[in-house]
Amino acid sequence: EPEVTQTPSHQVTQMGQEVILRCVPISNHLYFYWYRQILGQKVEFLVSFYNNEISEKSEIFDDQFSVERPDGSNFTLKIRSTKLEDSAMYFCASDVGRTGGFQPQHFGDGTRLSIL
Amino acid sequence: AQSVTQLDSQVPVFEEAPVELRCNYSSSVSVYLFWYVQYPNQGLQLLLKYLSGSTLVKGINGFEAEFNKSQTSFHLRKPSVHISDTAEYFCAVTRTSGGSYIPTFGRGTSLIVHP
Numbered sequence: 001e002p003e004v005t006q007t008p009s010h011q012v013t014q015m016g017q018e019v020i021l022r023c024v025p026i027s028n029h030l031y032f033y034w035y036r037q038i039l040g041q042k043v044e045f046l047v048s049f050y051n052n053e054i055s056e057k058s059e060i061f062d063d064q065f066s067v068e069r070p071d072g073s074n075f076t077l078k079i080r081s082t083k084l085e086d087s088a089m090y091f092c093a094s095d096v097g098r099t100g101g102f103q104p105q106h107f108g109d110g111t112r113l114s115i116l
Numbered sequence: 117a118q119s120v121t122q123l124d125s126q127v128p129v130f131e132e133a134p135v136e137l138r139c140n141y142s143s144s145v146s147v148y149l150f151w152y153v154q155y156p157n158q159g160l161q162l163l164l165k166y167l168s169g170s171t172l173v174k175g176i177n178g179f180e181a182e183f184n185k186s187q188t189s190f191h192l193r194k195p196s197v198h199i200s201d202t203a204e205y206f207c208a209v210t211r212t213s214g215g216s217y218i219p220t221f222g223r224g225t226s227l228i229v230h231p
Binding site for chain 2: 041044045048056093102
């Protein structure tokens with residue numbers, strides 16, 4: 001069964017540095033998402049992406065964050081000038097959208113981001 | 117606005133015992149409700165969903181949940197758990213957003229099955 005893959009599994013970065021988290025969604029999926037889970041807290045929606053543009057973003061997704069689909073397969077989350085509070089597990093997800101009825105989002109295994 | 121409350125952060129249970137993981141939600145619009153499971157070092161996997169119709173929904177791995185509109189609950193149950201059910205379970209209420217769905221998750225309940 002096709003999977004959403006995320007790299008790296010663990011990223012350690014110095015505070016103030018930029019970090020790029022990478023995701024390869026399932027090939028026939030149209031919608032792509034990033035979520036964040038701070039240790040011990042709930043999974044939070046960051047952003048959804050469709051047709052090469054942001055479809056919706058949450059209050060968390062401020063100017064520090066950006067997403068990009070640089071080619072036909074990768075979907076990236078860039079965090080500029082990282083802060084200690086950006087330390088979290090970041091999940092990528094993808095789905096085909098609502099056309100034809102409900103289809104679940106498929107999640108990757110996550111990237112654990114540790115800011116020092 | 118939507119929100120989900122999972123009343124128990126951790127539920128320990130012995131193998132082959134029944135279990136119920138509680139979930140209450142609030143939403144100002146029609147809801148779609150979900151339970152996801154997260155095994156260690158893995159992403160979230162859909163366990164079951166309620167979109168409409170029968171209030172008792174069955175999912176994978178022998179789990180089921182009942183939608184109770186009057187009590188705004190969507191509790192997850194399994195009559196007999198296995199060691200392999202040890203995982204984090206997330207309840208979610210989902211809204212539509214353009215051509216997709218956006219879930220709002222609860223804080224999660226850690227199910228710990230002891231031999």
